[in-house]
Amino acid sequence: YYVGNNGNGAGQELWYSDGTAAGTDMVRDIRPGAQSGGITNLTAFGAGALFVADDGLGNGPEPWFSDGTTAGTVALGDVRPGVSGSAATDFTSIGSTLAVFTAYSDVSGYEMYQTDGTAAGTGLLVDMSPGIGSSSPSSLCAFGGGALFGALGTTGRELYFTDGTTAGTVLVRDIHPSSSSSPSNLTVVGSQVFFSANHPSFGAELMK
Numbered sequence: 503y504y505v506g507n508n509g510n511g512a513g514q515e516l517w518y519s520d521g522t523a524a525g526t527d528m529v530r531d532i533r534p535g536a537q538s539g540g541i542t543n544l545t546a547f548g549a550g551a552l553f554v555a556d557d558g559l560g561n562g563p564e565p566w567f568s569d570g571t572t573a574g575t576v577a578l579g580d581v582r583p584g585v586s587g588s589a590a591t592d593f594t595s596i597g598s599t600l601a602v603f604t605a606y607s608d609v610s611g612y613e614m615y616q617t618d619g620t621a622a623g624t625g626l627l628v629d630m631s632p633g634i635g636s637s638s639p640s641s642l643c644a645f646g647g648g649a650l651f652g653a654l655g656t657t658g659r660e661l662y663f664t665d666g667t668t669a670g671t672v673l674v675r676d677i678h679p680s681s682s683s684s685p686s687n688l689t690v691v692g693s694q695v696f697f698s699a700n701h702p703s704f705g706a707e708l709m710k
Contacts, residue, residue: 503529503568513538516553519571519640528655530575533558544591547601548619550574551592562587565603578617578624581605585696590615593644594649597663598626600666602627602649604639614653616666620686626670627664631657643688650674650688657681661699677709680703685709 506517512531519526532539532555538565540556541620543693550569556562557577560583568575581588587672588605595654597602606612610629613636616623630653632635637653639662648665655673657661664671677683683699700706 503544503546503553503570505544509516510655511536514541515539516541516544516555516568516575518568529570532556532566532570532575542592544595545595545601547593547595548598550619552578552601552603552617552619553629553668554587554590558583558585559686563590564588564594565590565605565615565617567617568620576621578619579621581615581624582607592640592642596644596648596666602642602664602666604642606636608632610645612638614651614664614671627666628668630671641686641688641697643690643697645688645690645697650695650697652685652688654682661683661697669708 504517505514507514515531516529518529542554544553552568554563555566565578590603590605590645593603602616605615611634613629614627616627639651639653642651644647651664655677660676661674663674663703677699683700685697688695688697692708696710699709
């Protein structure tokens with residue numbers, strides 16, 4: 503999958519290629535006409551792809567899924583109703599049938615969402631900072647059948663894990679009890695994850 507423009511008046515839209523000229527074509531003109539679909543965050547998921555696009559119908563940029571067919575290229579919901587869009591990002595697969603991502607709504611702020619590639623299966627995973635306040639999940643990293651990430655909770659900005667369920671979204675460790683460790687740059691190496699974090703005794707250092 504990629505974003506392309508063939509100069510035929512459709513603008514920048516979603517394309518697919520199997521590596522041959524005959525098997526390379528536009529998947530769908532998401533925003534019909536000369537304007538582009540504004541596709542960003544294109545990420546492999548299962549046998550298809552997750553991405554953000556704007557169909558020009560007044561919903562703004564929102565999450566979409568494509569299975570490589572026109573009919574199977576669909577919006578996953580209007581997470582933030584209105585023209586502003588939900589700023590969905592960090593699509594992270596946690597298996598072949600589930601992915602998590604971060605998005606903004608006027609009700610919950612920036613929080614973690616989940617999707618199975620359908621509109622019915624897309625929604626808020628957990629409001630870690632209840633109300634309009636944001637936990638602002640970041641540095642999502644697929645690991646151990648789920649995802650590790652940094653987020654702002656009751657103990658500051660610390661390391662969390664999710665298995666894609668509300669009950670399975672938990673604090674891994676309060677690394678800096680009196681402040682925030684602010685974990686970032688999570689990187690899988692074999693069976694471990696390395697990351698940067700602020701420790702009360704050592705400052706910002708490499709951790710695993």
